[in-house]
Amino acid sequence: MKILFVAPWIPSRYRPRSLEFLEILAAEHEVALLALTHDEAEIEEAAALPVTDQTLVPNSRVGTMTRSLRSLVTGESLQTGYANPPELVTALRAKIAEWRPDVVHLNVFRTAHLVEACGDTPVLIDLDEFRSEYYEQLAADGPNPAWRAIGRVEQHRMRAREDELVRARVPIILSAPGDTRPGTYVVRSICDFPLQPHTATAPTVLFVGRLSYEANVEGLMWFAREVWPGIKQAVPDARLRIVGQDPPKSVKTLAEQDGVDLFANVPSIEPHYGASTVAIAPIFRGTGIQMKLIQALSAGVPTVTSEMVAARAGVRDGEQVRTAEDPQGWVAAIGALLRDRAERERLAVNGREWAVANHGSAAVRGQLDVAYAAVTGHRSVGSDATAYIDEYGQ
The missing domain is CATH 3.40.50.2000 (Glycogen Phosphorylase B;)
Known part of the structure; x- marks a missing residue:
């Protein structure tokens, strides 16, 4: 299967969920990366990723701030403005037309504005969470007036787009089992953190x-x-x-x-x-x-x-x-x-x-497999994941 993985950043150890999903998918399929970059260091990081090819779109810090400020006037989410240089949509459409992926994997809310640009190509989006709730919390009890103001602006704009995705039945991946609306799939973040020997000498x-x-x-x-x-x-x-x-x-x-x-x-x-x-x-x-x-x-x-x-x-x-x-x-x-x-x-x-x-890795592979099977009609990852599904279900 050919998967176009689209991210508003370079998947890395600082963005572990993005990197883990990319690595899981690349182990079994052809994966092309379309991502935004800020500087040369991120371009070097991208070169080490296990992908078939990559398209990197510059996203200068000045540009991100300018678009975010413009969003206050245009009414779009600040998160969308941050990650929406016009070259990104152009690159996405060109890559879909040239490479013809079987599915487009969109990474976090900052790519939610790209759903329609995918056209007839099956798409799923890893929102991780319905982030508008966080901004609702900020609006109510943020630590200072600036944070509360951002919360008041962003909560409604982000919620509107989230609700739109749900109504359109866009497959959504979430990391937590709380707000699982129709068309959502829980795929937790991998944590293979090793068991640690107890060495404490004081409470x-x-x-x-x-x-x-x-x-x-x-x-x-x-x-x-x-x-x-x-x-x-x-x-x-x-x-x-x-x-x-x-x-x-x-x-x-x-x-x-x-x-x-x-x-x-x-x-x-x-x-x-x-x-x-x-x-x-x-x-x-x-x-x-x-x-x-x-x-x-x-x-x-x-x-x-x-x-x-x-x-x-x-x-x-x-x-x-x-x-x-x-x-x-x-x-x-x-x-x-x-x-x-x-x-x-x-x-x-x-x-x-x-x-x-x-x-654990096996558990998350199984969860991701359930989400991909719903979108593409067949398994996305390997036999370990299938064994997980057989034993635990979704």
């Missing part, structure tokens, strides 16, 4: 996350302010280990508190899971699945998270994770796990089994 609470993402920073700051003092009182020798990229000044100041260690821009996060007793995901705004939760479960680290994060992932309190909402609940849940080794081990085993069954 250690771990937070892992991209620290340039405002929802991560807000959740972490809330935890440090509202929960951490209570944990220190209950378990005086407890330590908080923060691991993430590009921490802002507010996070850097946390390292000045008693028992808090900050590890910024580390080459590998794996050892930090092994050096921790309990992981946390104190996120109260967001959509889709928090991969920090899936990584922790896959690594075999018992995890405490918010009810929202657990519900979106499909894990349950007391079975694969512990959940909490208010500071007292967080202190109680974490304190109990820090003191109870048997309970930590039980949750670690359950969480690891769940992560492998739902986010």
